[in-house]
Amino acid sequence: MTQHKQASSEDLDAFLAAVDGATPLSRPDRVSFEAPKPSPRPRQRERDEAAVLGELLHAPLAVDDWLDLGGADSFLRSGLPRTLLRDLRRGRWSIQNHVDLHGMNRHEAHAEVAVFLSESMAEGRRCLRIVHGRGNGSPGREAILRQLVKVWLSRCQEVLAFCHAPPCDGGDGALWVLLKAGGKRR
Incomplete structure (x- = not known):
């Protein structure tokens, strides 16, 4: 352990004489190690995307929706x-x-479509394919997801249009979806 002693006036005079005429270093050559500032959070976009998810997941399914789009x-x-x-x-x-919805029940598919649309919009992707299947594995071989996906998409204000894919891309077991332009938001 070292002991510190008070500098005497002789020591101080000797130091000042030694540095007499010295030029201080300029400050611009110094590096500042400030932490980078966090990027701003797009809170309104987050609220909008949460609203879209809520709209898709919780809106009641009216009989008119089934008849209009089924x-x-x-x-x-x-x-x-x-x-x-x-x-x-x-x-x-x-x-x-x-996204491929094969093997999902309607609740799983609903959540998957909502997340898929939200992520695609956030990434600035406009043209999407949703594979819902033809209903061959469903009870009664009814294409329940095909009808439901159409209803969910029609409710989403970001969806401009959709149509069945051509046979080479899934036919009536898949939809092509076009979203509003918005650019990459991340």
């Missing part, structure tokens, strides 16, 4: 030009993301 092979949001749906059907949009 047998429809496509959907176009009101006020949009029919050319948008035509271009989607013709494959003029490239599929940027997909």
Whole structure:
């Protein structure tokens, strides 16, 4: 252990004489090690995405929804030009993301679709494929998920249009979905 002693006036005078005429180092050559500031949280986007999830997961299913969309092979949001749906059907949009709902019950599928749409929107992906199957494994061989997915998509305001995929991409067991443009939000 070292002991510190008080500097005497002689020591202080000797030190000042030794550094007399010295030039201090300039400050700009110093490196500052500040922690990077966190990026701002997009709280409104988070609230919007949570609202979309809530809308998809908890909105009641009306009989009109079943009748309006159950047998429809496509959907176009009101006020949009029919050319948008035509271009989607013709494959003029490239599929940027997909999800397969095979083996899921309707509750699992509902949650999966909601998360899939939310993540796709956040990543700026516009054209999606949702494989819901043809219902061959369902009781009574009814395509319950096919009908439900159409209803869920039609309720989501971010969905502009959807249609059945061509046979090479799943046919009536899959949907092509077009979302609103919004760009990458992350």
